[in-house]
Amino acid sequence: xxxxxxxVLLAVDWWALGAVLAxxxxxxxxxxxxxxxxxxxxxxxxxxxxxxxxxAGWSVFHVRDAKREIFGGMFVHDGFTVFFTLLFCAAGxxxxxxxxxxxxxxxxxxxxxxxxxxxxxxxxxxxxxxNDLITIFLGLELMSLALYVLVGFQRHHLESNEAALKYFLxxxxxxxxxxxxxxxxYGATGTTGLGQMAAVMIDSPMLGNPLFLLGxxxxxxxxxxxxxAVPFHMWTPDAYExxxxxxxxxxxxxxxxxxxxALLRVLMRAMGDVQADWIPILSGLAILxxxxxxxxxxxxxxxxxxxxxxxxxxxxxVLIAVVAGGRDGAASALFYLAIxxxxxxxxxxxxxxxxxxxxxxxxxxxxxxxxxxxxxxxxALTLFMISLGGIPPTAGFMAKVYVFSAALNAGLVPLxxxxxxxxxxxxxxxxxxxxxxxxxxxxxEPVYVSWATPGVIALIASVVLTLWWGIQAxxxxxxxxxxxxxxx
Amino acid sequence: xxEYLPVLMFLAVAIAFAAGTIGLSSIIVPRRSNARxxxxxxxxxxxxxxxxxxFSVKFYLVAVLFILFDIEAVFLYPWxxxxxxxxxxxxxxxxxxxxxxxxxxxxLLKKRALEWD
Numbered sequence: 153x154x155x156x157x158x159x160v161l162l163a164v165d166w167w168a169l170g171a172v173l174a175x176x177x178x179x180x181x182x183x184x185x186x187x188x189x190x191x192x193x194x195x196x197x198x199x200x201x202x203x204x205x206x207x208a209g210w211s212v213f214h215v216r217d218a219k220r221e222i223f224g225g226m227f228v229h230d231g232f233t234v235f236f237t238l239l240f241c242a243a244g245x246x247x248x249x250x251x252x253x254x255x256x257x258x259x260x261x262x263x264x265x266x267x268x269x270x271x272x273x274x275x276x277x278x279x280x281x282x283n284d285l286i287t288i289f290l291g292l293e294l295m296s297l298a299l300y301v302l303v304g305f306q307r308h309h310l311e312s313n314e315a316a317l318k319y320f321l322x323x324x325x326x327x328x329x330x331x332x333x334x335x336x337x338y339g340a341t342g343t344t345g346l347g348q349m350a351a352v353m354i355d356s357p358m359l360g361n362p363l364f365l366l367g368x369x370x371x372x373x374x375x376x377x378x379x380x381a382v383p384f385h386m387w388t389p390d391a392y393e394x395x396x397x398x399x400x401x402x403x404x405x406x407x408x409x410x411x412x413x414a415l416l417r418v419l420m421r422a423m424g425d426v427q428a429d430w431i432p433i434l435s436g437l438a439i440l441x442x443x444x445x446x447x448x449x450x451x452x453x454x455x456x457x458x459x460x461x462x463x464x465x466x467x468x469x470v471l472i473a474v475v476a477g478g479r480d481g482a483a484s485a486l487f488y489l490a491i492x493x494x495x496x497x498x499x500x501x502x503x504x505x506x507x508x509x510x511x512x513x514x515x516x517x518x519x520x521x522x523x524x525x526x527x528x529x530x531x532a533l534t535l536f537m538i539s540l541g542g543i544p545p546t547a548g549f550m551a552k553v554y555v556f557s558a559a560l561n562a563g564l565v566p567l568x569x570x571x572x573x574x575x576x577x578x579x580x581x582x583x584x585x586x587x588x589x590x591x592x593x594x595x596x597e598p599v600y601v602s603w604a605t606p607g608v609i610a611l612i613a614s615v616v617l618t619l620w621w622g623i624q625a626x627x628x629x630x631x632x633x634x635x636x637x638x639x640x
Numbered sequence: 641x642x643e644y645l646p647v648l649m650f651l652a653v654a655i656a657f658a659a660g661t662i663g664l665s666s667i668i669v670p671r672r673s674n675a676r677x678x679x680x681x682x683x684x685x686x687x688x689x690x691x692x693x694x695f696s697v698k699f700y701l702v703a704v705l706f707i708l709f710d711i712e713a714v715f716l717y718p719w720x721x722x723x724x725x726x727x728x729x730x731x732x733x734x735x736x737x738x739x740x741x742x743x744x745x746x747x748l749l750k751k752r753a754l755e756w757d
Contacts, residue, residue: 180740183747 168220168229170211171237175274178204182267190263193256198606201248201266205273209241219638225345226284228638235635236280236413239490240406244273246497246610247402253604254398254504260305268305269402272298276406280413283421285334285344285371288414292330292378295410296323299403303395315394322387323377330374336367349422359426368423368430372437375418378411379467381437382444392460397514400456401500404463405493412470412489416482419474420639427477434475435567442468442574449581456514458581459499462540465578466492472571473555476562479636484551484558486632491539491551491621498614499536502529505607506599513599516588523589526601530589532615539618541582542575547621554629701753712741 166173182200190196212234220229247269255261275295282288300323304316338344340363341352358364373384380388392400423430445465452458470492473485507513523530539548552575559568621628680687719726719734726733748754 176740180743184743186747187750 165220165222165229167211167215168218168222169227170215171208171241171277172274174204174208174211175270175277178207179267179270179274182263182270186263192259192261194261195252197261197263197266198248198252201270202245204270205241205245205248208273208277209238209245212237212241221283223287225347226287227278227281228283229281230638231635232413232417232638233277233281235486235490235631236409237277239409239493240273240276240280243402243405243409243493243497244269246494246501246613247398247406249606249610250401250497250501250504251396251398252606253602254396254607257507257509257602258306258396259510260396265302265305268298268302269399271295272302272402272406276410276413279410280417282414282417283346285337285346285418288418289327289331289334291410292374292414293327295407296327296378299399299407302399303391303403305396305399309394311394312396313394315391319387319391326374326377326384329370329377333367333370333372333374336363336370338367340364340367346418346421350424353422353425357425359428364426365429368426369433371418372415372430372433375411375415376437379408379415379470380464381467381471382440382464385441385445385464388464389457389460392463393454393456393514397456397500397504397512400460401497401504404459404500405496408463408467408470409489409493412467412474412485416474416485416636417639419477420482420636424640431475431477434471435564438468438471438475438567439570440468441465441471442571446574446577446581450577452581453516454514455503455516455519455585456500458516458585459496459503462578462581463496465574466496466540468574469552469555469571472559472564472567475567476555476559476564478558478562479633479640480558480561482636482639483629483633484554486635487625487629488551488555490628490632491547491618494614494617494621495536495539495546495548498532498611498618499540501607501611501614502533502536505529505601505603505611508600508602511600516585517592517595518599519585519588520592520594520598521589522599522601523586525598529601532611534586534589535615535618537582537585539622541579543579545619545622547618547625550622550625554625698756705748705753709741709745 178200181204182197185196185200212229215229216231216234218229219231221227222229248266251265251269255265272295275291275293275298278291278294279288280291282291300316300320303319304312306312334344337349340358340361341349343349343352377384377387392404395403419430442465445461445463445468449458449461449465452461466488470485470488473481473488475481476484503514506518519533523534535546539546542548542552552571556568556571559571680691682688682691715737716734719730723730
């Protein structure tokens with residue numbers, strides 16, 4: 153007697169899943185290697201993590217032109233996925249290089265640190281590749297849970313614990329909002345798949361449908377938390393300040409890009425028909441995020457907190473690109489996120505080199521005179537600051553130009569004016585760092601710089617890319633434009 | 641909304657039943673208490689100390705590990721039921737799953753997560 157239906161095994165194209173598989177294998181390898189205890193200053197885990205990220209990046213680059221839908225359309229491999237996977241792998245690799253010496257100095261050089269970093273990367277990739285709200289949630293949780301632990305990785309550090317707890321509690325709350333939003337959208341449309349959702353809306357328009365609107369709002373709150381948009385940004389400065397600096401560098405770039413990747417795919421794939429509903433909401437968020445981020449950053453004396461508020465402000469600029477929408481808007485968002493990734497990793501990367509054994513020097517006043525004692529470091533930090541401020545000939549300038557021009561073409565003149573005014577305000581606090589570097593006398597003991605080859609390599613890579621994309625941005629822009637074709 | 645009517649009726653009956661039985665028993669119950677009856681219930685054993693004692697945080701780790709492996713073991717049952725239909729591919733897929741589980745288990749053995757001290 154056979155009452156059960158024969159189960160269907162899904163044919164899965166494993167290449168399309170290559171990056172996630174490579175990362176999972178790397179995580180398992182890192183845990184298995186724990187059977188052979190390593191020295192406190194061992195580089196083994198860092199090397200494994202770096203090779204894993206390279207393998208993940210290669211596996212997706214190798215099939216970059218393919219377009220596949222696997223697991224019943226829940227996971228898509230397209231240009232968009234490839235772009236973000238490469239971005240996350242690169243950000244992860246730079247973060248590993250920056251961590252290399254930093255984790256030894258702070259006594260957290262453990263395999264688990266790198267294993268969690270790889271799981272966070274895998275979560276980000278799943279978020280960017282999801283074509284279904286449930287898969288997005290899965291990726292988001294994988295990323296967030298790993299990051300909660302990483303933020304609190306300095307277990308004997310009070311600030312690290314506080315940061316982790318705040319991040320975890322608020323993050324869990326935001327996940328709840330996101331999940332509730334998914335439930336309401338499912339209630340309104342009868343599906344969680346983004347493609348199916350768009351198909352449902354052809355037959356029954358959802359514009360102004362209260363259930364759908366509320367679900368979409370809750371979804372935006374959930375994503376707004378992850379990209380730290382005002383008013384969902386409260387956790388950002390505390391989490392960024394308390395976390396190990398190498399992790400701050402990674403999460404300020406990766407988690408933000410992953411949040412925007414998922415938001416872009418949801419808005420472009422499923423919610424094109426209800427644009428009139430979300431454009432005013434996101435415009436308001438963009439204005440608030442830029443203004444509050446920049447004005448609060450003016451008041452900071454701690455460089456980590458200043459960069460945290462600056463990262464909030466940058467989320468606001470990307471939101472302008474999202475509001476602009478269409479092919480240009482989405483492409484300029486991707487372009488901005490890639491450039492923001494290198495310059496922000498670079499800026500935090502300089503911070504990972506400052507201070508010696510178990511000592512953090514992250515006040516702006518600590519930088520006094522550093523530009524003369526360590527000219528190379530001073531020039532690198534100055535470059536990242538003017539790039540974050542959006543001054544030519546750096547990549548940050550190109551990023552802002554493309555975002556604002558996409559917004560102008562979409563007719564968003566007020567948003568662009570507010571954005572430009574904000575960029576002017578922002579220049580003040582970025583230049584404050586430069587002033588400290590070159591025009592102030594050090595008070596007390598000058599800051600010690602812990603030179604380490606891997607960190608320097610990461611900084612050189614960031615400097616080169618920041619300059620290169622500032623002069624020759626066409627290649628990256630074309631890649632971003634190709635990547636969003638599948639979304640529309 | 642009509643299709644939700646049975647749910648609402650069920651809800652009303654459930655609340656009425658719970659409230660009714662508790663209310664009724666509180667009215668007709670004989671009250672003859674003694675020291676033994678008023679003491680905390682500890683599976684029929686003589687209670688030792690106050691129930692509001694602080695637990696060692698180590699219980700938390702054990703509980704988390706238990707839940708993890710317990711839930712993952714549940715996935716073995718559907719596989720066992722459909723073992724014949726899934727055939728070799730199913731076997732390989734489950735082996736991958738079990739190996740991942742095993743690596744996690746070996747890791748926590750190595751980290752002495754299951755040892756009390």
